[in-house]
Amino acid sequence: MRTPRTAAVLLAALALAAAGCSGSGGKDAEEKPDGGKGGGKPATTERLKIAMVTHSGEGDTFWDIVQRGAKDAAAKDNVEFLYAANKEGKEQAQLVQTYIDQDVDGIVVTLAKPEAVKDVVKKAVAAGIPVVTINSGGQFSQEVGALSHIGQDESVAGEAVGEELNARGKKKAVCVIHEQGNVSLEDRCAGVKKTFKGTVENLNVDGTNMPATTSSIEAKLQSGKDIDAVVTLGAPFAAASVQARQTAGSSAEIDTFDLNAEVVKRLKAKEVGFAVDQQPYLQGYLAIDELWLNKTNGNVIGGGKPVLTGPALVTEKDVPALEKLTADGTR
Numbered sequence: 001m002r003t004p005r006t007a008a009v010l011l012a013a014l015a016l017a018a019a020g021c022s023g024s025g026g027k028d029a030e031e032k033p034d035g036g037k038g039g040g041k042p043a044t045t046e047r048l049k050i051a052m053v054t055h056s057g058e059g060d061t062f063w064d065i066v067q068r069g070a071k072d073a074a075a076k077d078n079v080e081f082l083y084a085a086n087k088e089g090k091e092q093a094q095l096v097q098t099y100i101d102q103d104v105d106g107i108v109v110t111l112a113k114p115e116a117v118k119d120v121v122k123k124a125v126a127a128g129i130p131v132v133t134i135n136s137g138g139q140f141s142q143e144v145g146a147l148s149h150i151g152q153d154e155s156v157a158g159e160a161v162g163e164e165l166n167a168r169g170k171k172k173a174v175c176v177i178h179e180q181g182n183v184s185l186e187d188r189c190a191g192v193k194k195t196f197k198g199t200v201e202n203l204n205v206d207g208t209n210m211p212a213t214t215s216s217i218e219a220k221l222q223s224g225k226d227i228d229a230v231v232t233l234g235a236p237f238a239a240a241s242v243q244a245r246q247t248a249g250s251s252a253e254i255d256t257f258d259l260n261a262e263v264v265k266r267l268k269a270k271e272v273g274f275a276v277d278q279q280p281y282l283q284g285y286l287a288i289d290e291l292w293l294n295k296t297n298g299n300v301i302g303g304g305k306p307v308l309t310g311p312a313l314v315t316e317k318d319v320p321a322l323e324k325l326t327a328d329g330t331r
Contacts (some may be wrong), residue, residue, distance in 0.1 A: 001278070001313045001321075014055015014131025043078040045296045048106065050074065050288055053093055055112040055136065055182070056085040059207050061237060061260045062280055066135070067327050069284030077292040079330040087208070088181065089116025096120045105265065106130050106291035108284075111144070112182045119146050127283070131291050132297025134283045136184040138306050148295060148302050150286050152249035152278040156280045157242065160232045160311050162200075164274060165229055171198040173229040176219055178237055188257060192231060207237065214240040221248035230251050235260040235275070242271045257316065261326040268319045278310030281330045 029206035052070055056063035067083055074081035082104065084095040092113070097120050099107055107124050109119055114137045124131055125145035133141040133149045165173060174195060175189035193200045203220055205213040221227055221244060230241045230252050238256035245252055256263060257276040266272040286301060286309075293299035301307055314322065325331035 001314050001318050004042075013282075029184070036279060042189060043292070043296075045078055045292070047078055047080065048292060049080045049082065049102075049104045050108065050157070050291050050297060051082040051084070051104045052108040052284070052287070053092055053095045053099065053109045054083075054085045054134075055087050055089070055179075055180070057087040060089070060192050060234065060236065060252055061262075064256050065260070065280040065329060066284040067102070067331070069281035069286075070286075072223040072290045073285040073288035073292070077288060079292055081288065083262070087130040089113030093117050093120040096124060096181065100124050100127055100129060101129075104129060105295060108132050108134055108287040108291070110135045111140050112179070112184055113137075114140045114183060121146070129275060130200070130291055132287045134287050135278075135280075135325075136182065139152050142304075144244075147290060147300050148304050149306045150283050150290070152308055153304070154187035155191040155194075157257065157276055157278065157311035158188040158193075158314060161188075161231060161276060162192040162195030163315055165192070165231075166195070166197050168229075168253065168273065171195075172224070173200045173223070173231055173254075174217075175199060175200055176213075176217060176228055176230065176232045176237055176241065177202055177204050178213065178232075179203050181320040189231075197246055205237075207234070210236070210240055213237060214244050216243050218244035218248045221250040221252060227252050229255060231271075232256040234258050235263045236308055238263050238266060238272050238275070242266060253312060259331060260324070261323075264322050264326045266317055267314070267316045268323075270316060274313050274315045276311045277314050277331070279312075279331070280309075282309045 071081055081281040093116055097155050111133050121144040130228045131146045133146045134150045138149040160303045175187050175192055191203050232238050241254045253273040255273045259275050259277045263275050290301045
């Protein structure tokens, strides 16, 4: 696993922070009635209620991993964890308002479509509900009054992909955007374009319709025989691109953002060249832990600055270390 230098130092600090604030937590926390990994007991602090609202679409396994981290932290911290999602910004804002009305003790939220969500997040903060943003729209986190943002810098991640494509000798890439209007996905493709010495063309697809997505990628590869790289922005779309490549008779390399068991399987089979891991488990875990620590001890992870959980580039060489973890749903 290779980490771009811009993120390496912060990732090391993040690992220390996670170890320091999760002594009785861990991936088995939900299954063990006495708390988390190592047999520790849940926190004896007052019972808190913390909600997470994301922009996830149906069937996106990435958010299963985020929730796994959040639930493990909640089990450790004596927190009731609530979760809701909607890929549409307006509906996501309504979900946040619902949790404001419930007077929860903290809210975790994504800012993939910031213009639709910013006002209601500010409303939560004004009501005295602390907020942590994760995953998307980190550049808007301070503006809305969040304690901090936990995720990867999407522009930096995209730049790392562009540099890796250069190292692999690629000349023409397609960057597949599966959700139009998502600022983080746009930042990723812009980052690729910034550092890639070849040409990059964005391809917008309907990420909620996988057959249509596969057909769109197939058509692009059929019409562009010189395309030698396809960059997808979510793990489920890597498999769709592999299928599209086969049907189109293309030799383009498939590379992807994000990681799951299926991507690791395809890395092992050399059907995918590399993946960008932003460690979604950490995003969920640290967000809940930060709100609990803030409530019980006045802590702010990262001192209010963005806390980076990626990017790290993984290839088939990393498969042995990742197979069990992805199967367990924590990577």
